[in-house]
Structures are given as structure tokens and as C-alpha cells.
Amino acid sequence: MATAAETLSGAMAPRPFRVVRRQRETGDTWTLELEPVNGEPLDFVPGQFTMLYAFGVGEVPISICGERGGPLVHTVRAVGAVSEAICASRPGAVLGVRGPFGRGWPVEEALGLDVVVVAGGIGLPPLRPALYECLRRRSEYGDVVLLYGSRTPADLVYRREVEAWRSRFDLEVDVTVDRGEGDWRGKVGVVPKLIGSARFDPGAAVAMVCGPEIMMRFAAEALLARGVPEDRIYLSMERNMQCGLGHCGHCQLGPTLICRDGPIYRFDEIEPLMKVREL
Amino acid sequence: MRTIDTLIHDVPIFQGMSQEALELVSGCATNIRFSDGEVLFREGDEADVFYVIRHGRVALDMFVPARGPVTIETVDPGEVIGWSWLFAPYRWHFDAKALGLVRATVFGAACLREKCEQDPAFGYDLMSRFAQVLIERLQWTRLRLLDMYGDGR
Amino acid sequence: MIGPEALDDLVAALKGRGFRVLGPTVRDGAIVYDDLESAGELPIGWTDRQEPGSYRLDRRDDEARFGYAVGPHSWKQFLFPARISFWQARRVDEGGFEVREPPPEGAPFAFIGVRSCELHGIAIQDRVFLEGRHVDRDYEARRRDAFLVAVNCFEPGGTCFCVSMGTGPKAEAGYDLALTEILDGEHRFLVQVGSERGAEVLRDLPRRDAETLDLQAAGAAVEGAAARMGRSLDTTDLRDLLARNLEHERWDEVASRCLTCGNCTMVCPTCFCTSIEDHTSLAGDEAERVRLWDSCYSVDHSYIHGGSVRPSGRSRYRQWLTHKFGTWHDQFGTSGCIGCGRCITWCPVGIDVTEELAAIRATEEVSDAND
Known part of the structure; x- marks a missing residue:
């Protein structure tokens, strides 16, 4: 019989984590806070993901969205059977966690430079730990800018927190939506459009971009047009990730395995691959 | 008090x-x-x-029956509103409404068109600048057509 | 040197040491790998005739034990089975669950008749499962104590191209014992020792020392095989050639023939894609995670929310070929191909990877070729 230690070494066996808090972000998106049923909390670097398991239903890759040292936080959009089951997990429920996996955001490389965070839709959660890191060590970075876009005002996640960030003097926040519904008085337009007027020094900035692949392509173009070097632009890629270990072959993107070499890539590494259709 | 030509000097569309x-x-x-x-x-x-916004935000709305005004886009400082003045029949295709206090510079179309006619080199320069703005807006609009945050990815 | 009858002693010696002995045998009109009770179950006097999309057995006019190339099986089905259960879990108090990982079952394997290309295939899977950041626990347990009896080739198949890939026909390393079958004159086998374990097993077999003539005959048999490869492939800069030809028109052409059935991935000794499935009991209190072989030819292989990244047959064939011969280098520091020819033989429409690669090389855009 496998002992507990062997169980963990298996890398395929999820660790039980209990949901301690659950909060609705939008119509189909929920944020869960999790704590391990036994043992140490999960350490991670911003940008990493876990494989999150709903008992008997299945497992999906979800970015870690919380602060280091705090509970494990995941913001999940219900788009399939597994993510629906995860979103439906109330406080007290137990989910399985494997990981963390992957290469994170360049928060160390960005020290001393301006940081431009560009998020589209559900792309903000994977970037939030990087923002937390910039704010935690605020004096070690130059200007920090968050540019965030979503489909409608109702699709914005972390709305209260974004409003709180906006009122800070040491963080520039700009938000836009594709469709201005309701009493929205903010910007209407795509998020890459915000890059042109954001305050940062393109020659001394690192950009971190996460969102739909097409949005990231346009954002990278806008960043390049501003003069950000292509090796200072980082994107988060998505493919079918099943094992997280580099063994199952599903998350291949040309010469790379996203779970192992990504999900965060430098634009100059990934750009030739993004241009190839159906790669 | 800054004169108009020093103000427009900083506007992206007129840069250079x-x-x-x-x-x-x-x-x-x-x-x-x-x-x-x-x-x-x-x-x-x-x-x-046409307008160049210097301060505040302007919403470009289209009125949709049974839905009311829908904001198509917002225009922020440094950006241009309007190219309907360039070509006949010189009619606006949408509403423009101030969201809060707006300061803008307004440019007379007849005045500019006349100068373009008289000085084709100037006219070409101005048209090129507007074409660039148009292309950029068109690209952003196309991107929104994809509804990229939806299920269609 | 040992005689053919000593192969029985070899099987017995390995069984005696607690190994599960596996080797080639004839079943359902093919030479497959299965449990061996005795060396009498080897494909004595059989050979295989292989061409693109075609495989059949023929009688030989001798009593050769290893007078064939390779069948549809590879050792991967034992080291990396088509289906394993990773773990079972059951519900416990307060909504929680408990995970149990069963230890990999069974005796350690002894493989008899491992071709040189297959040794390379095993080494490639070792890279994937053992030499990265994460170790595959199940593979590691199956692989750790496996005893490998290699066999040097003297009868290459019509789809073989190990010489081009640098993976054969002579076993160079990675075995415990290596046999060279000599049919010229007295039927006998030259035995080479590759490990201390191998030497110890050899001591149990009736044998005599090899003489110069034996060594010459063994050398000639292997050289003869090297000279009779059914296929050849120019591997110069293959990785870069593929990387710069991702939009080559040949992909459309081959896609018009490819059925995307995935046979090539199933028979390939190095293909390692799997899908992970979670199951639950009807009552919902028991769950299981299994791993199944998957294929990059399935539409679902690249599924992400919203659809498949590679919906066309063209992109899926390209994925397989460019991975096998190109991006495998980037991912694991080695080619993914061992030149065994199985993918050519077992393709129902006879698509020949050596032909496809040659076609891309021959018709590469001139501007690229001038780089």
C-alpha cells in the first residue's frame, strides 16, 4: 500500500484542499480560496498554474490568482463540466490540487523597470499575483500600469479591487470594455488601444500580457509600436494541458511544451509560432 | 494661456x-x-x-430602436472625433455626447477643405494622417467583431 | 557462443531469477511480443515481408529464431502500457476524499529479442519519462529492473531505415546481453555481455568461447543487414528543414491521403501521448484516474475551451511528422524516430515518412534553400 509520502511523490495524485471562501465575480466566474486539508500551503511563483480536480468529474489547469503566503486562490470561469463543478464548490467542499506547474511572469527581471500589465477578460486573474508582487516591492519598480479590458462592464473581475487600485497614486489603472452597457461611463474600445496613451517608458519597461490569443497578438503589436523591445514582452499561452508534467504531449506548441516551458513566454520566442495556423 | 497652435502641436494626429x-x-x-x-x-x-479632445471623455452613441443609445466607442484626450467632414454628404453617422466636462479643439471643415484644395501637398498630408487614424480605428473595430472574450475564441 | 537450444536455458535462467520473460512469437499472422514459456515459442523459421501498407509472414528455408525485422508490437506496451490506473479515490468525512495509488504490479520484465532500433526507442522514452523535471512513477517502476536481451539484425524489413537514423542494425549499448544469430554453417549465436547482470546470466548457459571465424560471421551478418535497408532518409538538418517548412504545400498533399487514423502513433515505439481520464462510480463515492494512449491524430488531442487547435488533417499530420523528426529535438534533445519503419508498414494507405521528408527537402522554396 502506498504511504502518504509516496502518494505525494506520484505527481499524478491530487492533494485535498478545502474551499474556505467562494465569491462570485461575474455571471459565470467564481473565485475560490482553498486551504490544504493537511500539510503545508502551496508555494508558487506568479504565473504558475495548478491542476484543479473536482472529485469524480475531472481536472483542469487553472492559474493561481492569489498572494504568496496566503490561501490558494483560483478564479474559474464555468465553461465545461469540470469548471462548472469547481465553480459550484461551496465552502467546506474539498477539491484536489496538483502543482504548481510552469514558468511564471518575469517579476524579477522587471526590477528597476516600468511594468505594463495588459489583461483581457479572464486574463486578469493569472496576472494578479504579478501585480501583487510589484505592489509588495513597489519601490523597486518604476511606473506600474494596469490596462484591463473585458467584453462588458458586467464581465470585469475583481471590480472592487481594481477600483481600489485605481485610487492609488503609485499605480495607473485604465479599464475599457468592448460594449458599454448600462450606466458605464468608462472607456469603450479594445484593450490594446489603451497601450498608446499609457504612461510608461517603452525603452525601460517590461510588458506582461494575458488574454485571448488574438488580443495578445494585437497588444504585442501595440507595445512594439510604442517601442517596447520584443524580448521585454511576455505572453501567457494556452493549450490542452492534462498532466502538467511534460509527459502527456497535449500542450505542445511547436518545439515547446506549454506546461513545462510556459505558460509564460517571451514574445520573441513565441511570435514565429503564433503566426503558424493550427500549430 | 497657450495659443491654439502650441496646443495642437502635441496632438498625435498632427505630430511631425x-x-x-x-x-x-x-x-x-x-x-x-x-x-x-x-x-x-x-x-x-x-x-x-471635427474635434480633438483635450480633456474629458466623449461617448459615440448609435441609437438602436428598442435598445436606446448604445456606446460604440469612447474618445479620450489626444484623440480625434469625426471624419464625416472629409467627404460628401458631410453628415454625422452617430451621436457624440460629453461624459463629464470636456474641453476640445474644434476645427472648421469648410475652412480646412478650402485650404486642402488650394495646397494639395498640405491636403495630402492631412488626408494621410486621417487615413492612419481611420485604419487604426478599423482594426480595433474588427478585433471587437471577433467577440474574443466570448465562446468563439 | 551458444547454440539455439541454449535459448531455452536463457528463458529458464531469467524465469529462475524472477523475471517475466517476454519475446517474439507468431500470433494472428504477425510476430508479436508476448510471454514466453520456452524458446520453442519463438518464430522459428518465420520471416516478415514489409512494404508501405503491407505486412505478411513467410516461411524461411532455415530454422532462424530472429529471421524477421519487427512486428506491430514494441516493448512500449509493457513499459508504457496502453492503459494504466494512476489511482483510486474514495469519499471520506466532511466532503473530503482519500487517494490510493496502487504500486505497479508484477515481476520485472526480461525482454528477449530487442532490436537495436528498439533499444534506442526505449532510451528515447527514458528521456521523456525519467530524465525531465518530473519522473513518471509507473514507467520508472517498470523500466528500472527490466532485463534486455538484444538481437542484432540480419534480416531487415522493406521499410527499415535504422542506418539513416543512426540507430542500428547493431546493438551498441543499453542491453544486458546481445545476441547475433549466425546461420552460416552451424546454427549458433554470438553473445555479447553488456552488464554485470548479463554476465551472471550467461554463466548459467552452455557455451563455448567465440573464435575468429565466429566473430567474422557475426560481423558479416550485421554488415549485410546494414547494406539491405528497405528505406533511407537524408537526416541532414532535418529539424531546421521542418521548422522552416511549416507551410509547405506537401502538407496539403499528404493530408489528402492520410486518414488520420493514428495507426502510426500506436505502432511507434516512441510516441508517448496519453489522455488522462477521471471516472466515478455510479454512487459517486469512488473515483479513478486512468491514463490511456492517445494520438495527436485525434481532433480532441488539441482541444481547448472553444474548439480544437488542429481541426484539419493537414495540421495533425504536420504535428506528428514535425514532432517526430523536428521538435522532439527541442523538447527532449533527441530525434523521436528510430527508423524501425512500423509507421510505414502499418499505415493503411502506405504513407512513407521517408518519402514525405524527401519531398519536402526536394521542393523546399528556393529562397529558403539559399539561406
Whole structure:
């Protein structure tokens, strides 16, 4: 019989984590806070993901969205059977966690430079730990800018927190939506459009971009047009990730395995691959 | 108090323009101010001007029956509103409304068109600058057509 | 040197040491790998005839034990089975669950008749499962104590191209014992020792020392095989050639023939894609995670929310070929191909990877070729 230690070494066996808090972000998106049923909390670097398991239903890759040292936080959009089951997990429920996996955001490389965070839709959660890191060590970075876009005002996640960030003097926040519904008085337009007027020094900035692949392509173009070097632009890629270990072959993107070499890539590494259709 | 030509000097669409051309442009310009909710123009009105926003935000709305006004886009400082003045029949295709206090520079269309006719080199320069803005807006609009945050990915 | 009858002693010696002995045998009109009770179950006097899309067995006019190339099986089905259960879990108090990982079952394997290309295939899977950041626990347990009896080739198949890939026909390393079958004159086998374990097993077999003539005959048999490869492939800069030809028109052409059935991935000794499935009991209190072989030819292989990244047959064939011969280098520091020819033989429409690669090389855009 496998002992507990062997169980963990298996890398395929999820660790039980209990949901301690659950909060609705939008119509189909929920944020869960999790704590391990036994043992140490999960350490991670911003940008990493876990494989999150709903008992008997299945497992999906979800970015870690919380602060280091705090509970494990995941913001999940219900788009399939597994993510629906995860979103439906109330406080007290137990989910399985494997990981963390992957290469994170360049928060160390960005020290001393301006940081431009560009998020589209559900792309903000994977970037939030990087923002937390910039704010935690605020004096070690130059200007920090968050540019965030979503489909409608109702699709914005972390709305209260974004409003709180906006009122800070040491963080520039700009938000836009594709469709201005309701009493929205903010910007209407795509998020890459915000890059042109954001305050940062393109020659001394690192950009971190996460969102739909097409949005990231346009954002990278806008960043390049501003003069950000292509090796200072980082994107988060998505493919079918099943094992997280580099063994199952599903998350291949040309010469790379996203779970192992990504999900965060430098634009100059990934750009030739993004241009190839159906790669 | 800054004069109009020093103000428009900083506007992206006019960046790098020759001093003479800037003078031609500013000769057709005056500053203007709108209070919250004030309408700059309505769909169907004669498009005899264009605007450069200096402060505040303007919403471009289209009125959809049974839905009311829908904001198509917002325009922020440094950006241009309006190209209906370029071509006949010189009519606006949407409403423009101030969201809060707006300060803008307004450019007379007839004045500019006349200068373009007289000085084709100036006219070409100005048209090129507007074409670039148009292309950029078109690209952003196309991107929104994808509804990229939806299930269609 | 050992005689053919000593192969029985070899099987017995390995069984005696607690190994599960596996080797080639004839079943359902093919030479497959299965449990061996005795060396009498080897494909004595059989050979295989292989061409693109075609495989059949033929009688030989001798009593050769290893007078064939390779069948549809590879050792991967034992080291990396088509289906394993990773773990079972059951519900416990307060909504929680408990995970149990069963230890990999069974005796350690002894493989008899491992071709040189297959040794390379095992080494490639070792890279994937053992030499990265994460170790595959199940593979590691199966692989750790496996005893490998290699066999040097003297009868290459019509789809073989190990010489081009640098993976054969002579076993160079990675075995415990290596046999060279000599049919010229007295039927006998030259035995080479590759490990201390191998030497110890050899001591149990009736044998005599090899003489110069034996060594010459063994050398000639292997050289003869090297000279009779059914296929050849120019591997110069293959990785870069593929990387710069991702939009080559040949992909459309081959896609018009490819059925995307995935046979090539199933028979390939190095293909390692799997899908992970979670199951639950009807009552919902028991769950299981299994791993199944998957294929990059399935539409679902690249599924992400919203659809498949590679919906066309063209992109899926390209994925397989460019991975096998190109991006495998980037991912694991080695080619993914061992030149065994199985993918050519077992393709129902006879698509020949050596032909496809040659076609891309021959018709590469001139501007690229001038780089």
C-alpha cells in the first residue's frame, strides 16, 4: 500500500484542499480560496498554474490568482463540466490540487523597470499575483500600469479591487470594455488601444500580457509600436494541458511544451509560432 | 494661456507636421467646452467640424430602436472625433455626447477643405494622417467583431 | 557462443531469477511480443515481408529464431502500457476524499529479442519519462529492473531505415546481453555481455568461447543487414528543414491521403501521448484516474475551451511528422524516430515518412534553400 509520502511523490495524485471562501465575480466566474486539508500551503511563483480536480468529474489547469503566503486562490470561469463543478464548490467542499506547474511572469527581471500589465477578460486573474508582487516591492519598480479590458462592464473581475487600485497614486489603472452597457461611463474600445496613451517608458519597461490569443497578438503589436523591445514582452499561452508534467504531449506548441516551458513566454520566442495556423 | 497652435502641436494626429501646415490647421480651429451630458452633435446633423479632445471623455452613441443609445466607442484626450467632414454628404453617422466636462479643439471643415484644395501637398498630408487614424480605428473595430472574450475564441 | 537450444536455458535462467520473460512469437499472422514459456515459442523459421501498407509472414528455408525485422508490437506496451490506473479515490468525512495509488504490479520484465532500433526507442522514452523535471512513477517502476536481451539484425524489413537514423542494425549499448544469430554453417549465436547482470546470466548457459571465424560471421551478418535497408532518409538538418517548412504545400498533399487514423502513433515505439481520464462510480463515492494512449491524430488531442487547435488533417499530420523528426529535438534533445519503419508498414494507405521528408527537402522554396 502506498504511504502518504509516496502518494505525494506520484505527481499524478491530487492533494485535498478545502474551499474556505467562494465569491462570485461575474455571471459565470467564481473565485475560490482553498486551504490544504493537511500539510503545508502551496508555494508558487506568479504565473504558475495548478491542476484543479473536482472529485469524480475531472481536472483542469487553472492559474493561481492569489498572494504568496496566503490561501490558494483560483478564479474559474464555468465553461465545461469540470469548471462548472469547481465553480459550484461551496465552502467546506474539498477539491484536489496538483502543482504548481510552469514558468511564471518575469517579476524579477522587471526590477528597476516600468511594468505594463495588459489583461483581457479572464486574463486578469493569472496576472494578479504579478501585480501583487510589484505592489509588495513597489519601490523597486518604476511606473506600474494596469490596462484591463473585458467584453462588458458586467464581465470585469475583481471590480472592487481594481477600483481600489485605481485610487492609488503609485499605480495607473485604465479599464475599457468592448460594449458599454448600462450606466458605464468608462472607456469603450479594445484593450490594446489603451497601450498608446499609457504612461510608461517603452525603452525601460517590461510588458506582461494575458488574454485571448488574438488580443495578445494585437497588444504585442501595440507595445512594439510604442517601442517596447520584443524580448521585454511576455505572453501567457494556452493549450490542452492534462498532466502538467511534460509527459502527456497535449500542450505542445511547436518545439515547446506549454506546461513545462510556459505558460509564460517571451514574445520573441513565441511570435514565429503564433503566426503558424493550427500549430 | 497657450495659443491654439502650441496646443495642437502635441496632438498625435498632427505630430511631425511642418510649422506652416500647423499654422494652416490652427487657423481653422477654436477651443470649445462641453458640460456633462451635452451633445457635441447628433446623427444626421451636418458634419462641418471635427474635434480633438483635450480633456474629458466623449461617448459615440448609435441609437438602436428598442435598445436606446448604445456606446460604440469612447474618445479620450489626444484623440480625434469625426471624419464625416472629409467627404460628401458631410453628415454625422452617430451621436457624440460629453461624459463629464470636456474641453476640445474644434476645427472648421469648410475652412480646412478650402485650404486642402488650394495646397494639395498640405491636403495630402492631412488626408494621410486621417487615413492612419481611420485604419487604426478599423482594426480595433474588427478585433471587437471577433467577440474574443466570448465562446468563439 | 551458444547454440539455439541454449535459448531455452536463457528463458529458464531469467524465469529462475524472477523475471517475466517476454519475446517474439507468431500470433494472428504477425510476430508479436508476448510471454514466453520456452524458446520453442519463438518464430522459428518465420520471416516478415514489409512494404508501405503491407505486412505478411513467410516461411524461411532455415530454422532462424530472429529471421524477421519487427512486428506491430514494441516493448512500449509493457513499459508504457496502453492503459494504466494512476489511482483510486474514495469519499471520506466532511466532503473530503482519500487517494490510493496502487504500486505497479508484477515481476520485472526480461525482454528477449530487442532490436537495436528498439533499444534506442526505449532510451528515447527514458528521456521523456525519467530524465525531465518530473519522473513518471509507473514507467520508472517498470523500466528500472527490466532485463534486455538484444538481437542484432540480419534480416531487415522493406521499410527499415535504422542506418539513416543512426540507430542500428547493431546493438551498441543499453542491453544486458546481445545476441547475433549466425546461420552460416552451424546454427549458433554470438553473445555479447553488456552488464554485470548479463554476465551472471550467461554463466548459467552452455557455451563455448567465440573464435575468429565466429566473430567474422557475426560481423558479416550485421554488415549485410546494414547494406539491405528497405528505406533511407537524408537526416541532414532535418529539424531546421521542418521548422522552416511549416507551410509547405506537401502538407496539403499528404493530408489528402492520410486518414488520420493514428495507426502510426500506436505502432511507434516512441510516441508517448496519453489522455488522462477521471471516472466515478455510479454512487459517486469512488473515483479513478486512468491514463490511456492517445494520438495527436485525434481532433480532441488539441482541444481547448472553444474548439480544437488542429481541426484539419493537414495540421495533425504536420504535428506528428514535425514532432517526430523536428521538435522532439527541442523538447527532449533527441530525434523521436528510430527508423524501425512500423509507421510505414502499418499505415493503411502506405504513407512513407521517408518519402514525405524527401519531398519536402526536394521542393523546399528556393529562397529558403539559399539561406
